[in-house]
Amino acid sequence: MTEFTAATVYDLPPADLVLGDRVAGRMYTDPAIFDQERTKIFERSWIWVAHESELPKAGSFKSTHVGRHPVIVTKDRKGEIRTLVNRCRHRGASLCEKKTGHANGFTCPYHAWSYGLDGKLRGIPYPDGYEGVMDKADLGLKTLRTESYGGMIFATVDADAEPLADFLGDVKLWIDRFMAQGGGYPVKVLGTHRFTYRGNWKIQLENTTDGYHFPIVHRSWMASVDAETAEMMSFMTDPTAVTHDLGNGHSVMQMVPEHSDLEADDGSEPLQPRFDGLVAQLEAAGADEAEIRRLVRAVHGTGFNLNLFPNVSMSISFFRVLRPISVDETVIEHVALGSDGPAEIVGPVNRERLRAHEHFQGPFGFGTPDDSEGWDRVQRGAQGAPELPIMVNRGLGREKPSAEGWPTSHVTDETGMRAAYAQWKRMMSDD
Amino acid sequence: MTETLTDPRVVRAIELAWREAALLDAKEYEAWQGLYADDARYVIPIERDAEDFDDVLNMVHDDARMRGLRVRRMTEGYAIAAVDSAITVRTVSRFIPTDVDDRSVTLKAAQIIVAYKRGRHDLWAADVDYVVRLGASGDEDRFARKVVRLVNADEAVPAAGFLL
Numbered sequence A: 001m002t003e004f005t006a007a008t009v010y011d012l013p014p015a016d017l018v019l020g021d022r023v024a025g026r027m028y029t030d031p032a033i034f035d036q037e038r039t040k041i042f043e044r045s046w047i048w049v050a051h052e053s054e055l056p057k058a059g060s061f062k063s064t065h066v067g068r069h070p071v072i073v074t075k076d077r078k079g080e081i082r083t084l085v086n087r088c089r090h091r092g093a094s095l096c097e098k099k100t101g102h103a104n105g106f107t108c109p110y111h112a113w114s115y116g117l118d119g120k121l122r123g124i125p126y127p128d129g130y131e132g133v134m135d136k137a138d139l140g141l142k143t144l145r146t147e148s149y150g151g152m153i154f155a156t157v158d159a160d161a162e163p164l165a166d167f168l169g170d171v172k173l174w175i176d177r178f179m180a181q182g183g184g185y186p187v188k189v190l191g192t193h194r195f196t197y198r199g200n201w202k203i204q205l206e207n208t209t210d211g212y213h214f215p216i217v218h219r220s221w222m223a224s225v226d227a228e229t230a231e232m233m234s235f236m237t238d239p240t241a242v243t244h245d246l247g248n249g250h251s252v253m254q255m256v257p258e259h260s261d262l263e264a265d266d267g268s269e270p271l272q273p274r275f276d277g278l279v280a281q282l283e284a285a286g287a288d289e290a291e292i293r294r295l296v297r298a299v300h301g302t303g304f305n306l307n308l309f310p311n312v313s314m315s316i317s318f319f320r321v322l323r324p325i326s327v328d329e330t331v332i333e334h335v336a337l338g339s340d341g342p343a344e345i346v347g348p349v350n351r352e353r354l355r356a357h358e359h360f361q362g363p364f365g366f367g368t369p370d371d372s373e374g375w376d377r378v379q380r381g382a383q384g385a386p387e388l389p390i391m392v393n394r395g396l397g398r399e400k401p402s403a404e405g406w407p408t409s410h411v412t413d414e415t416g417m418r419a420a421y422a423q424w425k426r427m428m429s430d431d
Numbered sequence B: 001m002t003e004t005l006t007d008p009r010v011v012r013a014i015e016l017a018w019r020e021a022a023l024l025d026a027k028e029y030e031a032w033q034g035l036y037a038d039d040a041r042y043v044i045p046i047e048r049d050a051e052d053f054d055d056v057l058n059m060v061h062d063d064a065r066m067r068g069l070r071v072r073r074m075t076e077g078y079a080i081a082a083v084d085s086a087i088t089v090r091t092v093s094r095f096i097p098t099d100v101d102d103r104s105v106t107l108k109a110a111q112i113i114v115a116y117k118r119g120r121h122d123l124w125a126a127d128v129d130y131v132v133r134l135g136a137s138g139d140e141d142r143f144a145r146k147v148v149r150l151v152n153a154d155e156a157v158p159a160a161g162f163l164l
């Protein structure tokens, strides 16, 4: 393995900046590397674009990004989900500047070319000037390959990418478990927090699998929650709390292993007294004991963070989505989730989940601003002494394969980061 | 009926809003908390036109208990974002009283905050709705409600270690 030194670190190809147990700080600060990442990672991987509940009916749309491309994810009349590049085929204007909504199609505000939900060019005003010049059939919106699993919708710019199901591999089992937090109902997006930090996207990618920072950075949040919740999150010294490398850069970090599979409930765990009010509301709404138990146990979400390379984490009870803006600026979305069912049942459950989400997440939560301060500081500090590596070696000595064959270490170890950086290295060395 | 800014009841409500602005800029959160009635809500919504906040996601949705916890977080010294939070200077103005009687005053206002941290100035612009419950004297006036509607509420805002 090539070692980087102060003399060589700025000249080495990007792939040489990732060693098994450490990476170079230049990965956070070099705009040329950032440009390559957009091409080689964000325009070749499967990028998470939406959850199916965000596109409830024909005509629903959501605008987002895949790599450099602004896109509109639509559900067309036949119920098919498409990812359309948000760029008019005439002279390039963006077609849609709304985050979400419902439409019959998209009409460009500049010269009024109009497109269907499937991206086909439908109409051109004063079309006689185009006679014999072009064929409308060739001028539909550019569409990206779009596939989904378990309600998670991904798109890729790479026409030759492996099928999504293969890219996810062993992750699929964990997506299934994550979705069990609907408590017998489908999972539904309830709302989205958006915030920025002044740091490289990989700092957040690391954070979704960083159990080590939790009691330090989130001490003020821990002090603000009830004793049972604090106890549940005290995984630092729990040997059964582990992180698995699931392959292809993905990992799962099991903070509350007893809540890994919400459907496996032997009935021995008492419901927390803080939910007594919720239980009473659900009883009044006519829910039976088993349903109440299923819903209330799921209010905190699942006991793990499932980290998908490169842009989404299914983090206990919400999605964390990252979007690189520049080498040192990143936008994060925290997507609150709840159950989709009859209002009298899911209303009180979802209100509980919304308040818990607001308590930690978002630009004014009790957790996010502290994480964000840490990330800003990594970006500032990493400019110094470029020969000094960023360490991702924690737990290397205790990493062993699990029964399933996944490289596994303690939840506070950096197994998930090593998994992500190995994928980064593979993709960045690919031409 | 036309409400005027010189109505002494309106003047008291404006004074309370300005007192609050000064306390927040000075990061005197304990005193700030004392300006709120026990049943008051302090909300920063994501939807600019939201009126009912319970069934939607908000940036802040605080009742007295959450305000208390928040003040503790801001003052206890363990929250790295609060310990190192930006210096803020805010202006609250463009007051429009919409409802005035002897017990309460409802006001709309504009708020501009400049937040300075590590060589950078961030701008926070918002419409603010206040409901002020009038006490026996100005000292006993309390907020019954404050809703801060950021101009960029549904876009990405920086994570902040201070209050709006």
Ligand code: FES
Pocket: A088, A089, A090, A091, A092, A093, A108, A109, A110, A111, A112, A113
């Ligand atoms: S740029 Fe869209 S119609 Fe001309």
Ligand SMILES: [Fe+2]
Pocket: A207, A213, A214, A217, A218, A367, A371
């Ligand atoms: Fe964190």
